[in-house]
Amino acid sequence: MVIRLEELLEDFLDMTTQSAEHATVPHRLLEDFLGRCVEKLKALAISVMNQWPSLKLRVVDGWIENVRPGYPNDSLHYEGRAVDITTSDRDRSKIGMLARLAVEAGFDWVYYETKAHIHCSVKSESSQGARTGGCFTNEGTVTVESGGRKKLSDVRLGDRVLSYDTGSDKLVYSEVIMFLDRDTTDRKQFLRLGLSGGQVLTVTPQHLVMRNKPNGTDQDVEAVFAAHLNPSDQLLVAESNGTKLVRRTLLSSELVLDTGVIAPLTSVGTIVVDDVVASCYAVIESQSIAHFAFAPLRAIKSVEAGLGAVGRFFASPFSSSPTNATSGLATNAVSDDVNGVHWYPKTLYFLSNHFIPSYLLYDQ
Numbered sequence: 001m002v003i004r005l006e007e008l009l010e011d012f013l014d015m016t017t018q019s020a021e022h023a024t025v026p027h028r029l030l031e032d033f034l035g036r037c038v039e040k041l042k043a044l045a046i047s048v049m050n051q052w053p054s055l056k057l058r059v060v061d062g063w064i065e066n067v068r069p070g071y072p073n074d075s076l077h078y079e080g081r082a083v084d085i086t087t088s089d090r091d092r093s094k095i096g097m098l099a100r101l102a103v104e105a106g107f108d109w110v111y112y113e114t115k116a117h118i119h120c121s122v123k124s125e126s127s128q129g130a131r132t133g134g135c136f137t138n139e140g141t142v143t144v145e146s147g148g149r150k151k152l153s154d155v156r157l158g159d160r161v162l163s164y165d166t167g168s169d170k171l172v173y174s175e176v177i178m179f180l181d182r183d184t185t186d187r188k189q190f191l192r193l194g195l196s197g198g199q200v201l202t203v204t205p206q207h208l209v210m211r212n213k214p215n216g217t218d219q220d221v222e223a224v225f226a227a228h229l230n231p232s233d234q235l236l237v238a239e240s241n242g243t244k245l246v247r248r249t250l251l252s253s254e255l256v257l258d259t260g261v262i263a264p265l266t267s268v269g270t271i272v273v274d275d276v277v278a279s280c281y282a283v284i285e286s287q288s289i290a291h292f293a294f295a296p297l298r299a300i301k302s303v304e305a306g307l308g309a310v311g312r313f314f315a316s317p318f319s320s321s322p323t324n325a326t327s328g329l330a331t332n333a334v335s336d337d338v339n340g341v342h343w344y345p346k347t348l349y350f351l352s353n354h355f356i357p358s359y360l361l362y363d364q
């Protein structure tokens, strides 16, 4: 369902194989060749097509497995962290703009390696960092209990928003208890999911979305990575102003670049965004394990009043130390200058890489 990289790139198969049997080159080879840059390269490929509709991104070199003359021994190409690129028309006058797009796409290092191509690379932490990115865009909307809708960028701690109770299979209102991630200026790659009822949900590929288990009954609901959804999957949708829970068929899924990374956590662990039921979690493909992992935080939050400052420290967003936390105590709002990933999910994501079975983790 996710766009295949081959569709975004020019000339790729010609470079990975010397033979004429291009069609038989496995998809995996392509991803291997591009190494750890794949996600950023996809974002860049989309920008290139937006900038020059008749052109594509052309990868000159990706992951080089064997030492090659002319490359320094510590070249990031040997680690799969670098790609050399041009536009498909190989026009040198476009290199400047291409470099700018590469920076925007999130490459950590971009420079003119030769007059004919630019070299882009990612830091070693980047592939790790990408795993924490489960979120919605600024423009996504939620239904609030007091009536009406709110853009996700305007949602604040304490807001009661439409959610879904997995136990009773019912729509409920639930309090936003923290932001797992919040950066209203970040540009990222999202999947835009189109449903048969006209709903459109924009969400990162590694975010969990609720669907009916294939071949199950309406009550058999599971959380799956948006990237793992299949056409004709039945997703859960809120209609009639959040009063009616129905199932709608997934019709389309396309990769887009959009702005804002916002991941509110509600006390029930789910949230209805643009009328589609999604999990608040990402990275771990199990709603129950993810929800369980956050239980300590929810427990602390629920007795927050009794605990006073200690409880509020745990519930306050983006703090890594009690000193920082105190500055956020007075306000219930989140301002744009306190962006970032909450320290708790950060720790959790770190732990998940060590203790959660790998089949449950999002694999790029």
Ligand SMILES: [Zn+2]
Binding pocket: 077, 082, 083, 084, 113, 118, 119, 120
């Ligand atoms: Zn290079």
